[in-house]
Amino acid sequence: MMAYDRSNLPDDVKLGSGWGSAGDPEWDGLTKRFRPVFARIREDAVKRELGRGLPHDEIGWLRETGFTAMRVPQEAGGLGVSLVNFFALLIDLSEADSNITQALRAHFGFVEHIRTEAPPARQARWFDRLLRGDVVGAGWSELGNAKQAAFSAELRQTAEGWRLNGSKFYTTGTLFSDWVHVGASDSEGNGVSVVVSRHAPGVEVLDDWNGMGQRLTASGTTHFRDVPVEDCEIVRERAPFGYSEAFFQLVHLATLAGIGRAAASDTASILRIRKRSYSNATTAMAPEDPQLLQVVGRVRAHAYAAGAIVHHAARALDKAAAIGNDQDPALIAEAEIEIWQAQSVVSQLIIDATASLFDALGASATLRDAGLDRYWRNARTISSHNPRVYKDRIIGDFAVNGRIPQGQWRIGQA
Structure with missing residues (x-):
């Protein structure tokens, strides 16, 4: 059998990236929308790494393009990006700067939580916030002597209303966020989840992550001291979505x-x-x-x-x-x-x-x-x-x- 002859290909022929594509009709539109900002993020990735420059601006660019809200359903005004294309875009973002993908990991998990677990009124409230660019951080993991089945962070009813107290570690991305999704125990020891404003009185976010890698993810400590919690942001049923x-x-x-x-x-x-x-x-x-x-x-x-x-x-x-x-x-x-x-x-x-x-x-x-x-x-x-x-x-x-x-x-x- 004769080998296929490529000698007649023009010298300036352009091949694809070689990485493949998501294989979906919506993919070209998504890459046209988001890859320019990915390229912009990648430009100074080494400079940020060497100078410990936290990616506040870069995450802001992603907010502006609608990247942080891409999993909001179309019927709610979002892009409704499939999970297949969502993860393909995360690969592209991680190629630009993996710190940012990890910093937004909790945020995207919260979006899934709202998509699958929230009642209609809560969905409407949060979809509106997400579409305007709000980002949600997380406070779940704890250091110290906490048991596997419980949180040392506590949610208590006071004369002034619900209050949250406790400390969390691995609060990845919270420093860049507007809200924090927190796991806690109620007065009876039952697990609950709450959402509080990142800028509420009593919330203190420390950039004390000192791991050898993913240095710009703000994955350190967050303290909650008598932080006010709205009743509508307390979830007593299962907090994590099924998957x-x-x-x-x-x-x-x-x-x-x-x-x-x-x-x-x-x-x-x-x-x-x-x-x-x-x-x-x-x-x-x-x-x-x-x-x-x-x-x-x-x-x-x-x-x-x-x-x-x-x-x-x-x-x-x-x-x-x-x-x-x-x-x-x-x-x-x-x-x-x-x-x-x-x-x-x-x-x-x-x-x-x-x-x-x-x-x-x-x-x-x-x-x-x-x-x-x-x-x-x-x-x-x-x-x-x-x-x-x-x-x-x-x-x-x-x-x-x-x-x-x-x-x-x-x-x-x-």
């Missing part, structure tokens, strides 16, 4: 896939213009060195595979979420299994890719001003959330014994 655990984990995986794409693109760009080479290299010019090209190809292939896996898992989650308020537990469990399987592979793909890129670029790539170390640090930090070692066991238990995941996890003392 919340799978949703939040898939946000992490989309973030990792975007980190991989950014690392692959930067590695290729740097090698393309590199002049220095070793005397024992296979070619005089580094961009033509087949060994270095192999490294770049492997980094890019890892990033591509991660994105493809996220896309496939998003389809499973979209199917589970489409049921609406009458969510099918079996479909949700099935989506969770797919996403736990994806977590095991995607995290390792990107950790490996972001570590091996230095093999193509040499010691100069380790200089702090290059900012390339942030890719591995960020990937390693994200992969430490919701530990994948437990997910491997859960997957194995399902495969061998048919045991379904137990559902929403909690952190604390047993």
Whole structure:
């Protein structure tokens, strides 16, 4: 069989990105709307990282474009973006700056909570706020001696009305938000969720996150001291939406896939213009060195595979979420299994890719001003959330014994 001859292709032929697309008719419109702001965000990503410049302005740009409200249903005035395209856009945003995706993770989870759990009056109130650009942070995780099934943060009725007291850690994105969605215990020890204004008296948000990665996510401490709570913002029923655990984990995986794409693109760009080479290299010019090209190809292939896996898992989650308020537990469990399987592979793909890129670029790539170390640090930090070692066991238990995941996890003392 004769090989296909590409010799007649014009010299200026342009191919696609090679990352693939979401494969949906609405995708072109979404990318036309949002990719210019993603490009603007990426321009100063290294400068922000080196100077610890928190992305207040950048999140503001996303508000202005409607990005933060893209999952608000069309009948409520929003874009009603499908979960498949939503996660594809998160990959693109993460390629620009993964800090911002993680900073908005709690916000997007709150949007899903309102879509699926809120009664009509509450939906109308919150859709209006979201469409005007309001952002919601979170206060759920606690340090100290809190039990797994309870919160030390307390909601109490006083003569002046409801008041919230307590401290939270991992309040990711709250520093950039207008509202905070908080988990607490009532006077009888029952779990409740409340929403309070981020600017209410008694709310103190600290930028004390000192993790090695995702340094600009404002993932530190928030204190609540006698914070007033409106009765209409207290939810005593189940606070998380049915597919919340799978949703939040898939946000992490989309973030990792975007980190991989950014690392692959930067590695290729740097090698393309590199002049220095070793005397024992296979070619005089580094961009033509087949060994270095192999490294770049492997980094890019890892990033591509991660994105493809996220896309496939998003389809499973979209199917589970489409049921609406009458969510099918079996479909949700099935989506969770797919996403736990994806977590095991995607995290390792990107950790490996972001570590091996230095093999193509040499010691100069380790200089702090290059900012390339942030890719591995960020990937390693994200992969430490919701530990994948437990997910491997859960997957194995399902495969061998048919045991379904137990559902929403909690952190604390047993």
